[in-house]
Amino acid sequence: MPRASLRPLTIKECFGVSTQMARLTGGIKTGESGTDGDAMEFMEIAGYALVVFVTLFSLRLFYVWWTRIRPLRPKLDLVWEADCEHLTTATVEGNDITFHKVRDFHWRTTRDRDERWADEVAVRLDELKDVWFMVDHFHAIRGMAHTYLTFEFDCGTCLSFSFETRREKGERYHPWDGLWRAYELYLLVGFERDVTGLRTHARKNKDYMFRAITPPGKDRDLLLGMIQKLNQLSVSPEWYHSLLTTCNTSIVRIVNKVTPGRIPFLWRNFLPGHTPRAAFKLKLIEDWGGYESTLQKARIDEFAQEWDGVEDYSMMLRNRLPKGPHRTEN
Known part of the structure; x- marks a missing residue:
């Protein structure tokens, strides 16, 4: 033709x-x-x-x-909001890990807080006890949530790793702005009583705490992967993106780097509020009597708000959660 x-x-x-x-x-x-x-x-x-x-x-x-x-470049030297003012770094020498600048805020409300950054926090890699997958529902829309990981050590220290936005002084987060290189990617490391306490007490969100399942030794590799990302961001900043580089997609990347293919491409990866069901099906979290039962038992905000402030916050949470198959009462 x-x-x-x-x-x-x-x-x-x-x-x-x-x-x-x-x-x-x-x-x-x-x-x-x-x-x-x-x-x-x-x-x-x-x-x-x-x-x-x-x-x-x-x-x-x-x-x-x-x-x-496109010409915009992420920065390290701006004037930041107090809750993301410092970048945490870590040094690893064998099993000895030392974190520098770990956030340790005490939150009464979202505006009323005591600010403190711990200069040095030492833990041992061979004393890593459990990894916890946290889901924080901060919005009425079910799919909108924040996810992060908490690493628990035999010494009682519980450190939370949370991918967030690093905001300049006076700047507020909006998902639309996050599509257009408005915020640097921030990996917060803070004590559990700060990171989770902010959500259960100051914000009064609906929060869930699941014990993660990892292949032997992969829990340590996951922590080391987080540390590698932590140190990388301290010298080479990256952009946060509301769809592609979020709290949850950043975790997925590191998990798949440690264990290739462990988390497949799923639409739930982009809607963190739906991740518990995917994590349950993929056996990424422990089964506490079926999905609905697991979800019910994992909810922590209701009893956490009864905390008297005297008992250790992390111990209080775990005393109300199912013990792992390899754990016994202390």
Whole structure:
């Protein structure tokens, strides 16, 4: 077939026979196309208008991205909000791990708090006891939630690792802004009584705490993977992205780096509020009597709000949760 005879289909041809073809076959008389003909004319005009609009919008979006967004570079030296002021780093020497600048805030409300950063926190890799998967529902929309990990050591220390946004002084987070390189990626390391206590007490969110299941030795590799990311971000900042580089997708990347293919590509990875069901099906968390029972037993905010402030916060949480198959009462 000659190249000149090839042409793209018209809008009319995409929707069906054209008005002219209908006339030739006797379906519509010339000059009397009527309602059907008018409707097809309208659809053609609307189709062209839509194509033009989408094309112009896409070109404009590309122009803005290429000229204004793409050149932006993440920074380390801005004036940050107090809760993300410092970057935690860690040194590893054999089994000895020392964290520098660990957040240890005491929250009464979201605005009333005592601020403190621990200069040095020492733990041992061979004393890693459990890894906990935390899900914080901060919004009425079920899929909107925050996920993070807590590492528990035999010495009683519980450190939470939470991928968040690093905000400048006076800056507030909004998911839309997070699509356009507005925030640096921040890996917070804080004591559990700070990171989880903020959510159960100051914010009064609905929170769940699941004991993670890891292959032998992979729990330590996961911690070392987190530390590697921690130290990397302290010298080479990255952008947070509301869809691609979030609290949950960042965890998934490190888990799959430690154990390739452990977490497949799932839509739930992008809606953290739905991750418990996926984690349960993939046997990433312990089964406490079926999914619904596990979910019920994992909820901690209701009893955590009864905390008297005297008992150790982390011990209080674990005393109300099922013991692992390899754990006994202290």
